[in-house]
Amino acid sequence: xxxxxxxxxxxxxxxxxxxxxxxxxxxxxxxxxxxxxxxxxxxxxxxxxxxxxxxxxxxxxxxxxxxxxxxxxxxxxxxxxxxxxxxxxxxxxxxxxxxxxxxxxxxxxxxxxxxxxxxxxxxxxxxxxxxxxxxxxxxxxxxxxxxxxxxxxxxxxxxxxxxxxxxxxxxxxxxxxxxxxxxxxxxxxxxxxxxxxxxxxxxxxxxxxxxxxxxxxxxxxxxxxxxxxxxxxxxxxxxxxxxxxxxxxxxxxxxxxxxxxxxxxxxxxxxxxxxxxxxxxxxxxxxxxxxxxxxxxxxxxxxxxxxxxxxxxxxxxxxxxxxxxxxxxxxxxxxxxxxxxxxxxxxxxxxxxxxxxxxxxxxxxxxxxxxxxxxxxxxxxxxxxxxxxxxxxxxxxxxxxxxxxxxxxxxxxxxxxxxxxxxxxxxxxxxxxxxxxxxxxxxxxxxxxxxxxxxxxxxxxxxxxxxxxxxxxxxxxxxxxxxxxxxxxxxxxxxxxxxxxxxxxxxxxx
Numbered sequence: 001x002x003x004x005x006x007x008x009x010x011x012x013x014x015x016x017x018x019x020x021x022x023x024x025x026x027x028x029x030x031x032x033x034x035x036x037x038x039x040x041x042x043x044x045x046x047x048x049x050x051x052x053x054x055x056x057x058x059x060x061x062x063x064x065x066x067x068x069x070x071x072x073x074x075x076x077x078x079x080x081x082x083x084x085x086x087x088x089x090x091x092x093x094x095x096x097x098x099x100x101x102x103x104x105x106x107x108x109x110x111x112x113x114x115x116x117x118x119x120x121x122x123x124x125x126x127x128x129x130x131x132x133x134x135x136x137x138x139x140x141x142x143x144x145x146x147x148x149x150x151x152x153x154x155x156x157x158x159x160x161x162x163x164x165x166x167x168x169x170x171x172x173x174x175x176x177x178x179x180x181x182x183x184x185x186x187x188x189x190x191x192x193x194x195x196x197x198x199x200x201x202x203x204x205x206x207x208x209x210x211x212x213x214x215x216x217x218x219x220x221x222x223x224x225x226x227x228x229x230x231x232x233x234x235x236x237x238x239x240x241x242x243x244x245x246x247x248x249x250x251x252x253x254x255x256x257x258x259x260x261x262x263x264x265x266x267x268x269x270x271x272x273x274x275x276x277x278x279x280x281x282x283x284x285x286x287x288x289x290x291x292x293x294x295x296x297x298x299x300x301x302x303x304x305x306x307x308x309x310x311x312x313x314x315x316x317x318x319x320x321x322x323x324x325x326x327x328x329x330x331x332x333x334x335x336x337x338x339x340x341x342x343x344x345x346x347x348x349x350x351x352x353x354x355x356x357x358x359x360x361x362x363x364x365x366x367x368x369x370x371x372x373x374x375x376x377x378x379x380x381x382x383x384x385x386x387x388x389x390x391x392x393x394x395x396x397x398x399x400x401x402x403x404x405x406x407x408x409x410x411x412x413x414x415x416x417x418x419x420x421x422x423x424x425x426x427x428x429x430x431x432x433x434x435x436x437x438x439x440x441x442x443x444x445x446x447x448x449x450x451x452x453x454x455x456x457x458x459x460x461x462x463x464x465x466x467x468x469x470x471x472x473x474x475x476x477x478x479x480x481x482x483x484x485x486x487x488x489x490x491x492x493x494x495x496x497x498x499x500x501x502x503x504x505x506x507x508x509x510x
Contacts, residue, residue, distance in 0.1 A: 076113035079130070082386045083354040084110060087295045088128065091139060091288075092146050098227040099154040099220070106153070112303065116242070118145050120152035130299050136238065139284045139292045144235025147224045151217030218270045222277065231282040232274030239267045293320045301327030319345070327358070335366045353382035357389055364396055372396045380412075390416035391426055398433040406436055422453040441470030445477055448484050461488035473501065 085108065093103035101124065109127040111117070117129040126149050136142040222232040274280055284292075297320035300308040305328035312321035312328075326341035339362060346355045360376035363369070376393040383389055390412050397409030410433045413426050420426065427450035434443035448463035464484035471478040482503055485494065 076111050076129070079110040079112045080388060081110065081298070082357070082383070082388045084295050084298060087291050088146075090291070091143050092126075092150075094228040095143065095147050095150050095221075095224045098224040099150045101150070101154060114303070118149055120149040124153055126150070126153065130303060134296055134299055135241075136234075136292075137241075138234065139288045140231060140234030141238045142234070142292070143225065143230060144221065144232065144238055147221030147232075148217050148235060149221075150224055151220030152213070154220060155213070155216055215266055215269070218266065219273060222270065222274050225274075226277045226279055229279055229282060231280050232270070232277060233280060236267065236271045236274060239270070290319075294323060297321065297324035298327060300324055302331060305329075305331040319349075330358075330362050335362050338362055351382060353379040353386070353389065356382065357392060360392060360396065364392075364399075369396055369399050373400070385419060387416040387419040387423065387426075391423070391429065394426075394433075395429050398429060398436065403437075406433055409433055410437075424450045424453045427453060441467050441472075442477060444470060445481050448481060452484050452488070457488035461485050461490060461494075464488065465494070468501075 088108050088110070089103065092106070092108060096103040096106050105124050107123070107125045109125055111127050111129045113129045114131040114134075115129055116132045116135050117127075118132050119127045121127065126146070128145075132145065133142060136145070218235070221235060225232045225235075297308070297312065300311065301324040308324045308328040312324040314325070316322075322341055322345055326338045326345065328338075329335075329341065330338035339359065342355060342359050342362070346352070346359065349355060356375040356379035360372040360374075360379060363372035363375065373393075373396050376389070376396055379389045380386075380393050394409045394412035394416065397405045397412060400406070400409075410430065413430050413433065416423070416426055427446045431443045431446035431450065434440075434446055444463045444467035448460045448467055450460075451457075451463065452460035461484065464481040467481040468478060468485070471481060482498065482501075485498065486503075490498070
């Protein structure tokens, strides 16, 4: 069973697996091209008008912002890793603050996908693909991308998709209207051509608005970097490295440049701006460079272990190389080789909580549960506020055949909820622990919390109703179960059942 902070296992699913937890996302690839709806010039103008109206729906899917899809068994996954999240926030938080955003309110999503992509979405969320992180050559390039995406967040671009739609619909409706008029005036062929081109005109309008947004985000990002004493050179370098992609068709472009239209003019405008800024010649500190290399080494070891072993050769005795090799051996199911390397790293860096975390994770996942407890305790002692480290320790303790350890594990999991109250992995593990303790009501409530945190309200309601039957009435847990039912779109009959217990919601949300 994989630990909840395992690189491949910290990600979450709507259907919990006994061996791992994963939530797959798709839809990050950017806009897709619409179908050609007008293929014939014959027929009545009304039929052509109907086809053009259908094109409106196609345009909506073409220019709207990509949204996460339902959980699946393939595609990108959301990754949780305390060390990498800490490095990314160290890079990002000053930029967020310069943009007038509270860094605590911005969530960085690490998307386990090899494609080069990043995005900003509603709810102050920023996604960074692992493929993009690995492609950046230094922290300044990554911070440039982060600053650009922060420009989208600060500009409210993710919540203004309706404006993009209107930008595309105006020329589309105008072109379609001209086509209808031409058809009614006795020129059906000309009308058909105009109506058929309406979708194309609309797409161009939306694309123009999108390019305008991208340019604004560039300029805003350059300002945020300057305000934090950093150079905007990295963002220009990042664009320069991949500018050749603009000559490819949509299918061959990197996902990032399908959703972030790039042009030579845009790059030159940005270059001209950043070269004039006072901090253009600022460079990354040795500490920043070292952290960036550690992050990339860790990603490479987990995601591409065979490549990592070729890239980080045995002759390389630097910390990132040894770290990457130990992770790669672990991923390739050679725990003893991984642990030998890791013990050497721990001897050199005894106060690094993430080395102890990794050791405990390897031991746990290769069924050395009792041996995993000590390094996991050490990781928590070194970084007590890291929720994921406590979850690891809690999971190990509840898997030991000792009632006292199980109860201690429950307390560790509860303490992790103080920092991450909506982590479904924690609730799933609590349900397992309560089952071991024969606390059926608490176990059902924890499962309800798990589903509720994932937005699966129907399943949450089922388990919450069952928890109410098993828990003592009017206790805090019983009331919490009732709250979940009320927040999960209860039926009229379920509301009547709640009323029998004296629950009288003032606004059941129906």
